[in-house]
Amino acid sequence: MKQIDINCDVGEGIGNEAALMPHISSCNIACGGHAGTIDTIDATIQLAQQYAVKIGAHPSFPDTVNFGRKILEMSPDDLQKSIEKQLNLMNERLAVLGAKLHHVKAHGALYNLSAIDEVTAKVLVKAIKNTTEEVFLYVPYNSVIERIALQHQMQIIYEGFADRNYNDDLSLVSRSEENALISDETAVFKQVYNMIINRKVTTISGLEVAIKASTFCIHGDHPKAISLVKKLVQLLEEHHIKVC
Numbered sequence: 001m002k003q004i005d006i007n008c009d010v011g012e013g014i015g016n017e018a019a020l021m022p023h024i025s026s027c028n029i030a031c032g033g034h035a036g037t038i039d040t041i042d043a044t045i046q047l048a049q050q051y052a053v054k055i056g057a058h059p060s061f062p063d064t065v066n067f068g069r070k071i072l073e074m075s076p077d078d079l080q081k082s083i084e085k086q087l088n089l090m091n092e093r094l095a096v097l098g099a100k101l102h103h104v105k106a107h108g109a110l111y112n113l114s115a116i117d118e119v120t121a122k123v124l125v126k127a128i129k130n131t132t133e134e135v136f137l138y139v140p141y142n143s144v145i146e147r148i149a150l151q152h153q154m155q156i157i158y159e160g161f162a163d164r165n166y167n168d169d170l171s172l173v174s175r176s177e178e179n180a181l182i183s184d185e186t187a188v189f190k191q192v193y194n195m196i197i198n199r200k201v202t203t204i205s206g207l208e209v210a211i212k213a214s215t216f217c218i219h220g221d222h223p224k225a226i227s228l229v230k231k232l233v234q235l236l237e238e239h240h241i242k243v244c
Contacts, residue, residue, distance in 0.1 A: 002241045004196060005215035006229065007138070007159070009058055009107065011036050011044040012067075014221050021047045023229045025243050026054035026215065028105045028138075031090040033060035033082065034068025041093045048099070055099055056138070059086040059127075060107035068108035069175065076123045083110075083127035091131065103157065104128050105138035106145075112171070115143040125152050141212045142170060160195045160213030162188050162232060163222050166203045170211060173204055183224050185231040192216050192232060196241060 007026040010017045012035040021027070029044045030036035036058075048055045060068030062082045074082070087104070094101055106114055106124060114121045121144045128137060129152060138159045139146045149156050163182050165173040173180045182188050195201055195216070200208045218229045233243050 002196065003244050004192075004236070004241060005054075005157070006162075006233065006243050007056070007105070007215050007217050008225070008229065009105075009217070009220045011040045011058070012221055013040070014225075016220060016226060017044050017047050019226045020220060020229060021051040021053055023233050023243075024053055024218075026056060026102065028056040028058035028103075028107070029090065030058050030060075030107070031086040033062050033086050033110075034064060034066075034107055038089075038093065041090065042097060045093060045097050045099050049097070054102040055094065056103040056105050057087050057090040057101060058105055058107045059083045060110045062086075068110065071109045071113055076119055079120070080123045080127045080130075083124060084131050087127065087131040101132060101135050103136040103138055104132065105159070111140075114145040115140050115171070118144055118148065121145040121148040125149055125154060128154070138215060140170060157215050158212045159215050159217060160192070160201065160211060162192045162216045162218050163225075163228060164217075164219075166201050166209070168203045168205055168207050168209060170201070170209060179204060181222065183222075183228075185224075185228055185235075188218075188228050189232055189235040192236070193239065193241075 005025045008020050008024045009028045011029040061072045114124045136155045136157045137149050139156050141158050195213050201211045
């Protein structure tokens with residue numbers, strides 16, 4: 001039986017964590033950049049502990065107004081300080097609650113920019129190296145952040161997106177486009193299954209592009225997040241793929 005990971009972005013003020021946690025195997029907790037307070041971080045960590053879900057930090061550009069989905073004009077030094085502040089807050093709350101950090105996954109514009117921009121990728125990797133030990137970094141396949149992380153001896157896990165459509169260059173279709181999100185349960189499963197079994201993803205233009213992924217994201221703020229993740233886990237298990 002194949003084994004994969006399903007991750008979910010949580011602690012972002014949606015309030016559906018209790019319904020999501022029983023069905024996922026890792027989570028990415030907002031830690032004060034685009035969302036997240038001490039109270040939401042603590043509550044989400046405790047839910048993750050309850051359901052034995054691997055805990056990740058989800059840093060972003062410091063921008064609650066745009067939910068971290070807009071590139072901010074910041075110096076590399078200021079961006080690094082912001083990311084380190086977010087990760088240090090996460091480390092502090094984990095220590096208080098007796099939990100361990102498993103991984104880091106950048107959020108929104110920071111994730112997308114680090115995938116293509118070397119300066120941003122180096123800032124992200126340096127901030128993680130300065131604040132954490134022996135954690136994984138979730139990265140998109142064939143990206144700049146993948147290369148920079150490997151150059152700095154970071155452990156990486158390739159991530160694919162279950163609920164987002166892809167462009168031909170493996171970037172995600174912009175959320176400003178009507179077809180950015182995948183909301184059909186069967187379509188979500190087919191996309192993930194194709195990435196697992198065939199190591200390919202069908203892009204928005206119909207092209208089959210090679211991809212590697214062992215963790216798959218369902219966004220916690222997707223309007224159908226709960227039903228999508230429940231059905232995805234069910235269909236994967238029916239096809240002898242275990243989520244763990």
